[in-house]
Amino acid sequence: MSDKSHDPNQMTGAAMIVRALIDHGVTDIFGYPGGAVLPIYDEIFQQSEVQHILVRHEQGAGHAAEGYARSTGRPGVALVTSGPGATNMVTPLTDALMDSIPLVCISGQVPTHLIGNDAFQECDTVGITRPCTKHNWLVRDVNDLAKVLHEAFYVATTGRPGPVLVDVPKDVQFATGTYHPPRKSDVHRSYAPRVKGDATQIRKAVALLAGAKRPVIYSGGGVINSGPEATRLLRELVEVTGFPITSTLMGLGAYPASGKSWLGMLGMHGTYEANMTMHDCDVMLCVGARFDDRITGRVDAFSPGSKKIHIDIDPSSINKNIRVDVPIIGDCGNILGDILQVFKAEAKKPDIKAWWQQIAQWRARNSLYYRKSNDVILPQHAIQSLFEATRGRDTYITTEVGQHQMWAAQFYGFEEPHRWMTSGGLGTMGYGLPAAVGVQVAHPDSLVIDIAGDASVQMTMQEMSTAVQYELPIKIFILNNQYMGMVRQWQQLLHGNRLSHSYSEAMPDFVKLAEAYGGVGIQVHKPGDLDGAIQEMISVKRPVLFDCRVASLENCFPMIPSGKAHNEMLLPEQANDEATAKAFAGGKALV
Amino acid sequence: MNQPASAYFIEERHDPNETHTLSVLVQNEPGVxxxxxxxxxxxxxxxESLTVSETESQKHLSRITIVTTGTPMVIxxxxxxxxxxxxxxxxxxxxxxxxSIERELAMVKVRGQGEHRVEALRLADAFRARVIDATTESFVFEITGNTEKINQFIDLMRPLGLVEVSRTGVAAIGRGPEGM
Known part of the structure; x- marks a missing residue:
């Protein structure tokens, strides 16, 4: 035996992976074993610092890691095998890329000598995941592994966060090499995200803000990604300036929904007041958001009279969709701090009383109005009841994608960041249930609810089994209308009510399904039974499938028909057949 | 067909396209x-054109030159x-x-006899193209210059028996003492 055998940094590739996880403070990972990761699973078996959560499908591991990341602010980690294990990760990786979620995926690969041979469970993982990761690596030499793993964590969590993937062939996992703890030189010298905002730009921004007559702050997920300090500073800026604030779907919770300057969410299904404020403002401060098409509506009619300030850590977000006047590149926490400092030193709170009066008139339109019923549960009512029942509790909400997601964004009030996990950019049906698993792992004593639709939830239903295995008492609150509600809504509004394949004729019995998994099933039909059933759901300390039968043909309003401007919203009380036909007349938008 | 079609808004943009040459300095690693x-x-x-080669082997740096077209916002x-x-x-x-100075190299094969052959050689001389291969019925010319000059040369060779062309794509470098 050589002296090297006593060197504690000499170890196998598989051991390095577990060691690197520990060195990066990882306590929980989500994964699924297979041939090409068996050496890593063998290492996991022989230690207790990293807890492994066995999912039922690799997509579930990815979304669970996303939920874990978004609810903690720490990177989520997934471990999958080669071939199908890796391809099943493509959806969560893309989801995390679109929503800027720090995710580290470690995938097994066939041994290096078999790469390119069409070996069993081989696929070109780095090739397939190149466009859906912030960066990825194939490690061919065990002595590169430590450096790559450390760089992977650094890249995932710094700058604009995002998913990364490290592909490790099985022979590299078995080979012995030298490990080193994380160090600065592990990172590409070419990677240096800009954090500090340009001082001249910040002064220009403050000058615009101080002179504003009709200002608005439009914040996004970047504020939450930046960390608690950015949230605090955003709230302080709203306080100091007295400006109205709206937020994207991703940004909910950065400013409290109960705050007096809150306009509600903006965009396609945002409130009337938020969208009108955006349309008519003279100064717009966009913080950590990216002028997505669901936000802007028709771009050439987007907020035509305003000067736009855009804070973003990613230079490629600037001027991508909307040309802005004052771009500031850097971390939004940092820049908000600088703006506040200059504003407090040199500017006075502008008098915008008249603007608030105008906003009050828009608010009075009550754009989230819906007609309650004594016979049938309205989905909006169900979410309001859920919100009332969980208000003040330590609650985390995840969602799937569709009508229920928009209603949740409209009717559930978020007071804090990291409490709202939803697939915004990619719009991944099936995100919410596994995400809830991940959130519950990170917060075992909190109330974790997936507000779901009956169609979405069936895409990743198998993760109920994970929840039961690890005694994760997630609550799956299904707004069951038997339709793919948002698809049906668009078919009704845009395709002559030809409901092509948007109705699920064979719906499972969710109560029996819950029981089959070893969870608890609850079903409710009548509005009068709703509150009691929700209380029952909350008090059960096991996974629950809550089958809330709701009005099947309810539409989600208000709505900016896509391709239209913010001031062309369709409000619920106007949404009779004639007005709807008119709103969508002259053509329909492509997206 | 009386079924109403799903007519959609299509936002048309009429910003004029521009052609830009980008120099990109990258780490020379697999997959870059x-x-x-x-x-x-x-x-x-x-x-439009892409040229890549390692330029500093010690530091593993490669330089990619890309010619692309798009609206100013896309660029x-x-x-x-x-x-x-x-x-x-x-x-x-x-x-x-x-x-910046932009150059491209092309190798141009021309086949012909008699007057065509003489004319090809005469034009090559005028364009400062070199003969790098010759047979009794063909030439291969090597020509260096900007894209426009090479296009022009190729156009002239076409009626004289142009067989094929191999081009490197554009390489670019800035004038003056400074590096990129």
């Missing part, structure tokens, strides 16, 4: 070119999207610097 090309195909950008996007890639050190828009 695939990343760059994937970015262009994935986001629907155009590549700006392309630069930012390239710049945020992990192995990319620098992106310089050579067209914006207005101080």
């Amino acid at each position: 070119l695939a990343r760059v090309i994937g970015l262009f195909s994935g986001r629907g950008y155009n590549i 700006e996007q392309i630069k930012h999207q390239l710049d945020r890639m992990i192995p990319v050190y620098r992106v310089v828009d050579m067209t914006l610097t207005k101080r």
